[in-house]
Amino acid sequence: DAKTxxxxxxxxxxxxxxxxxxxxxTISGTDYIHWYRQLPSQGPEYVIHGxxxxxxxxxxxxxxxxxxxxxxxxxxxATLRDAAVYYCILRDVTGGxxxxxxxxxxxxxxxx
Amino acid sequence: DTEVTQTPKHLVMGMTNKKSLKCEQHMGxxxxxxxxxxxxKPPELMFVYSYxxxxxxxxxxxxxxxxxxxxxxxxxxxxxxQPEDSALYLCASSxxxxxxxxxxxxxxxxxxxxx
Numbered sequence: 097d098a099k100t101x102x103x104x105x106x107x108x109x110x111x112x113x114x115x116x117x118x119x120x121x122t123i124s125g126t127d128y129i130h131w132y133r134q135l136p137s138q139g140p141e142y143v144i145h146g147x148x149x150x151x152x153x154x155x156x157x158x159x160x161x162x163x164x165x166x167x168x169x170x171x172x173x174a175t176l177r178d179a180a181v182y183y184c185i186l187r188d189v190t191g192g193x194x195x196x197x198x199x200x201x202x203x204x205x206x207x208x
Numbered sequence: 209d210t211e212v213t214q215t216p217k218h219l220v221m222g223m224t225n226k227k228s229l230k231c232e233q234h235m236g237x238x239x240x241x242x243x244x245x246x247x248x249k250p251p252e253l254m255f256v257y258s259y260x261x262x263x264x265x266x267x268x269x270x271x272x273x274x275x276x277x278x279x280x281x282x283x284x285x286x287x288x289x290q291p292e293d294s295a296l297y298l299c300a301s302s303x304x305x306x307x308x309x310x311x312x313x314x315x316x317x318x319x320x321x322x323x
Contacts, residue, residue: 130310139212139298139314140251183250187310194239194302195264196312198250 100184105203108174116169116202118184123164128187130196131158131169133180140183140198143169179206210235212315214299220321223289229318231282231299240282241312242274243298251298257282258304289322296320 101119108114120129131143144151144158146167151158157170171178181201188195212233221227231240239258243251256264257276271293273285282299296319300312 128310137316139300139316140312141314142311145310181250189310194241194256194258194304195253196310197253201250 100186100199102182102184102199102202104200105205107205107207108171110175110206110208111173114171114174114178114204114206116171116182116184116204117166118168119166120184120186121165123186124188126188126190128189129158129160129164129167130185130187131156132183132185132196132198133178134183134201135177135180143182145187174204174206176206176208179204210313212299212301212313214297214315214318216318217316218319218321220323221286221289222323223291225289226285226287228286229284229297229299229320231284231301231315232280233301233313234280235301235313236279237301237303237313238279239302239304240276241300241302242272242282242284243300243314245296245298245317247295255284286320289320291322294320294322 130145132140134140144156146158159168181203183198183201185196215230241256242254245251253266254268255274260276271288275283296317298317299315302312
């Protein structure tokens with residue numbers, strides 16, 4: 097499985113935007129970029145995914161570099177509820193693509 | 209209903225006990241998963257079921273025995289566990305044909321302690 101690299105931790109103030117980076121220099125053409133987050137004492141939760149183009153949904157935006165070797169998850173206005181571990185995951189869609197291989201993730205701390 | 213439920217929430221068992229973890233979903237998903245998560249670590253895939261058949265076993269020791277009796281239910285039978293098996297066990301489900309989305313829905317997990 098292609099590997100992702102994320103900072104161990106990041107901090108943000110409430111109501112400010114947060115940019116969470118992810119490097120995936122060995123990404124292949126059939127890898128989708130997925131982001132999940134895990135709030136304290138909960139299971140992981142899907143956030144967003146993309147292949148080549150930037151993506152927006154109600155939770156976040158995903159900006160993908162033109163060469164696809166890096167991506168950034170953007171939370172437009174962080175709230176205390178967004179404090180979680182954010183995982184960037186590459187998912188190979190060939191052969192069904194049911195496997196998610198989680199990296200170490202970024203612990204996001206949000207302060208008032 | 210987009211919920212995956214897991215029971216029990218907490219489980220303490222001795223190394224000679226036999227116990228089972230249960231997972232249930234009613235989203236019509238035909239792929240179900242077991243993950244293991246140690247403290248401060250990311251989840252690690254253990255098993256994948258597709259259409260009630262085991263499709264992926266990530267070289268998990270035989271003291272963990274999964275079972276998918278129907279399309280809504282997934283069990284994990286535990287026997288002769290070791291203290292190092294203490295962890296959060298997460299269940300997830302998804303469409304089998306994950307294709308473009310790949311979204312997995314996770315339950316809250318069962319916190320297992322082996323004494």
